Each structure stands twice: as C-alpha cells, then as structure tokens.
Amino acid sequence: MNRSALYWRAASFIVAAGFVGLWQVVANLRLVSPVFLPGPDRAWASLVRGFTSGDLLSKLLGTLEHMAYGWFAASVAGIALGAMIGSSRMLRSYVAPSLEFLRPLPVSAIIPVAIAMLGLTQSMAIFVIAFGAIWPMLLATIHGFAAVEPRLYEVARSLHMSRLAVIFKIALPSASPDILSGMRLSLTVALILAVVCEILAGLDGLGHWVLLSARSFRSADLFAGVILLGIIGYLTALAMSVVEKRLLKWRSSGH
Amino acid sequence: MIPERIKAFLLPIGALVALELWARAVHLQSDSLAPPSAIAAALVEAFKDGSILVATRDTLTSAFAGLLVGGAVGLAFGIALGIFHIFDRLMEVTIEAIRPIPSIALLPIALIALGFGYRMEILIVAFACVWPILILSRAAVSAIEPRLIEVSRALRLSPPDRVRKIIIPAALPRIFLAFRLAAGIALIVAVTVEIAINPIGLGAAIMTAQQALRPDLMLAYLLWIGLVGYLLNTGLVIAQRHLFGRAALVGDAA
C-alpha cells in the first residue's frame, strides 16, 4: 500500500474510533437505558470476562463447529453436483429451471421441516446449515462449469485427454473463480443459519448465548456476543479473500 | 427433440408424481412428509379460512417496511459516499466493521428493545437491507459518466438540483437493481426472524404447523413461501426490464 493510501486508512480508523467514543458518551449520559445499550467499556469487559472464565470461548467454538460441519458438507456436495450438472448440457436443461425457481426461496423455511425430521438437535442444525449453504455453491459451480471456454475442450480432445484429466485440469480450474465466490456466499449463509438454529434449539453456541443474555437483560454480555458474531463474519470473509487472491493470482496479472 | 420449455417442467412434475405414488403405496404416516395431494388440500384450506392471506400480509408488510427504511438509509449514505470521496475513505473502517455483523445477531437486541411484533422485525430487515443498497448505490454513483458531472457544473446546477436532475436519474437503473436484490433479502430475513422467534407472518405459521404435527400444512406453507419469493423476484425483473430495458441488466448475476 502506498503512502497516501496508508494515511487515509489511518484516518479512517480514527473516524471509527471516534464513533466508538461517541457510543461511550451516549452510554455514559444514559441517553439510552443501559439495559438496552451498554457502553463499549462494559461490552469489552464482558468480552474479556467471557474468555478468561471460559464460557464465551466454548460458545464461540460451538458456533464455529456448526458452521464448519455444515459448510464443509455443503461444499463437497455442492461442487460435486455442480460439476456434474454444469458439464452436461442435457442435465442442465432439465435441472437448471427448477433450481432457478428455488433460488429466491428463503432457506430458513426448511427449518421446521428439519425439526420435524430430526428434532431440536445438533444434527438438525447441521442439516439446515448444509442445506442452506449448498445453494450458492451449487448455482455458482454450475455456472462455472457451463462457462468453460469451448476452445479448451477442443485442445483437450486433440491431446486425447482422459475425462478425469479434463475435469481436474481444465474444467475445475476454469470454474474456480465462480466456485470461490459461491463459497464466500455460503459462509455468510452458514453463519446466519447457525445462529438461527442455535436460538431455536438451544444448542451450545453464540446464538444461544445472545438469546439468553437478552432474556436476562444482560446487555453487556449481549453486545459482547453480537460483536463476536461480527468478528466471525469479518474473519471468514477475510480468510476467503486471502484464499481467493492466492488461487486466482493469474487473473490479476497482465491486462 | 423435447422442447426446452417442457424439459423445465419434467423434473418437478415427475418428482411430485413419484412422491404421490410412493406416499400412497406405503400409506405414509409421518410428522415431516405428506403426499402432494394432501399438501394441495391443506393449501386450499388455508386460503379458504384466510389464515394464509393474513400471514402473507404480515410478512410482506414487515419486509417492505424494512426495505423502505433500510433502503432510504442505504440510499442516502450510498449516494453521499459516492459523491464525496473524502467521506467515503474516512468511513471505510467503520463500514467494514459493522457490515459483517449478521442481521440475525441483532434479533435479541431488537427483542429486548421493542418486544415481539412488527417493529422489531422491520428493524432487523432494515439493517439487512442497508448494506446491499449502500454498496450498490455507492458504486452506481461512482460509475456515472464523468461527462455528465461536467455538464451539471457547466449548467451551474445547485447541489440539490444536481442530485435530483443528474445523479439520481443516471444511477437509477443500478439503484433499482440494488433494490430488487434487497427485496429478496428483505423477504428472506423477514421469514427467518419469524421462524426464529416472532409470532407473526408466514414464518410463524409454518412453525406452528410443524409443532401441531401437520406436515401437510407445513409443506403447504413452504411451497407458498417459495412461490411468493419467486413471484416477487420475477415481478421485479419484469418491472426492471420494462422501466429500463435490457441494457440495465448488464452485470446482473440473478
């Protein structure tokens, strides 16, 4: 980053710190009842307390675990199915319209069905998360595989490449930008569904933590939890960016 | 050669028929599945006694109200950020910090502040809608042909006039697209809040049906929710095409 960009970034941080300061002032003046709005100092204290006495850490790990299992299952299934459907024009014409219809469906509506099948359990949560996370992956992968440059398939034919080689050496790398952007979306969905399922099923996680804090009017704990959820969202997006930049460096080079 | 349109329907119709036949064959008794015929019957029943219409009205009211509130805030900020680059750069970190918070995480805060009902749902929907609209309208304003800005200066338009007569019309197609995408998000978030905790609307109705062990009604609501989402999206796509023509759809992934 060059000099001026660095200065602007620093200024931006100062502005953000200013907002936090404003928040503290509002809390100190009790313009909003501390039952609803704790000051940043109390929220921070709760965060520290939560991690040192261990409770918040296990909740954090709980949410991350739910997300991880569901998202991972969704990734494998989404990419595999997407590859199959995307590379076959026949399959696409039968399946794609139904998928387009299902695209705007609120995935959380599957939750009652999942509860009916699996009860208020961890498996229900992982099923819901996986179901929700698979859609962006599936749709993005289908698009990626369908959009492979046809000339490359001809090159593959003239080289007499095996089917497996074509999939792994040509189709998959070509579709990887789309797949990665689908993964990014899936992570967002996974986080949201994890929180909802934890609220509903009382599972060990941040969703449950913030709900309990709200019910007992412990606003500092509540805000600490919300901040942590924001941090998860931020860090997972950051991680995806880093992965994308490394895997897709061929895109940024040249013109 | 089967025509493309027919192919699109073969899979869903085939699946429904297969499901119906299987349910009848095994004399299905389940808390989670019901034959398509029972689902259809439950749907009709829900229309007859008006329950589904009330629920739909509630959900759509919250969703649209949230969309308007969040949209207004997002639009105002987005345009401001697009026009004033200094403001944009200064607000970078703040926006980056707040944006990743999942809207659903605000649910407990909204709950203790506003209790159950429309207002808390509208608040959460609004929060979710602010971000796509802010980001896309900022991009829309930044992408305005600089020539037009020069024209507005040459004509010596006052700032409010400049926004009204040049900036908003030029950015309008992309802003409409932003609202279209946000509308989808609004519906999803509204239903999600209802499923999680709020006792109004379609989300609450589907949860109630599940708890009452009525899979036919539950699946009927699921189908209806999907239909509402689809119709909403399609309606907005048609409106977009009608208002702005195909050129406005450039860069649209949906």
Added chain:
Amino acid sequence: MGSSPALRLQPSSCIERPQIAFTDVSLTLGGKTIVENINLDVKPGEFLCIIGASGCGKTTALRLAAALYQPTSGTVTFDGEAMQVPRRDIAIVFQDYGKALLPWRTAAGNVSLALETIGVASSQRASRIEELLKKVGLPGHAGKYPAEMSGGMQQRLQIARCLAQEPKALLMDEPFGALDAMTRQGLQDEVLSLVAASGATVIFVTHDLEEAIYLGDRVIGLLPHPGRIGIELKIDLPRPRDQLTTRENPEFLRLRRELFDFIKASEA
C-alpha cells in the same frame, strides 16, 4: 473457374504413401454443404498451404484433418487408418491463441499439459519444457502467465505446447492472422525452421496469399459455397526461404499473380 470438376491431386512421387488423405470428403451441417468432394493427399513432411476467400471452408477442411469434425461422407485417413477421434500425434495450432491457452497456468505449465498427457515422467518434464521454450524463442519466460505475454509470445507458447506432443503432423489455422506484420514475418521464419528440424507434415490455412507461397511446398485454393478444390500450385522456390530474396523472386511473383487471379475469380 466456375464449374470445374473436382481435381484429384497427386503428389509428384506416387510411390510414397500419403500421410494424410482425404477421399471424396464432404461435410454437411444444418442443411448446408460446407465442403464437397475433397480429394487430397498430403505427403509425409510436406508443407501444404490452403487459401481461399472467406467462407470457402478452409478452416473446416483443417478441422476435418484434425478429426474435430467427422465427414458426412468420404473418409479422412492418417497413415492409412481412418480417423474417428483426434490423434495425439497430430497437433492443432488455433488462431485464437488466447482461448487455447490455460490462463491459470504459467507458460511452463501450459507446455507441461501436453507432456503430462503424453505420459512424460515428471522428472524429465522440466528439461523438456526449457528446451521447447527455447526452441520457440521464449527462454526465461517459463514463469509468466499468458495474460502477461504479448500476442506473438502467446502464439509461440501455443506452438511450443504443440511441439511438446512430438507431432507427426501440425495443423495450423490462420495462426498469425491476429498479429502485426513484423511479428508475423518473424514467426513465419521460426515455423519454417522448426518444421525443417522436426520433419513434421504441415497443413497451414491462411488468407494471406504471399504467406502461403512463402511457406509452402504446395498451395491449394478452395472455391466457396460449397468448398471444393479449385486450384493447385506447386511451389518450386528454393529453400531455405528468405523474407527479402524469396519474395522478390520472379517465380514468387508469378505464383502470387496466379493465386490473386484465382481469388478474384472465385469471389465473383
């Protein structure tokens, strides 16, 4: 040239078996006959150029030779065997080099693709890649991505990948059409020396008459709608060719005139 019957073209020596042979080949796609009754024998090691007005089917003829298309009637044979699928020992150089290279692999990676497919051991690949890149004039560019290379360099990279297949025949579809004149001339000479060294048979499609005469042992001109052979010229110019002296040779100019008249007449 109007309604001349299909010409059966024999190489001057009838003893050698042709490497690539078209026998009464026709191709009809979507109701239109693209090429009709093509009869052609290409000797091993021969450099054959195909020219013709736009839409006369020369690219189609090349793709038939590559077995990317199957003829509707007639057969295309290689070393006597009919070709059902593309062969690894026939390499195709496409005109749109940007689309024929893998953007996510470096230059070395692109060449490696061919080596991997023909089963070269990974320990030997690095040296082969270096050798091939040097041959096409891209030494030291192994780590660059195609997007970082100029048009001429990308086309050379494609040629390197094709040479990695150790092809018996090289099929080139207007490979220099998208490049500027200076790059084109440099690449023409490079192709000539590469082909002379490897002894591969070449079918070279181009719309540039001078290029066809400069490069080829034989030039075939196609008539359009449907594509059929309209003229055959033996190029008796001395090798190795030279951009200046060959192009000023009176025989060169005579051949050029003849082809020019052919194209004019075929477009009429």
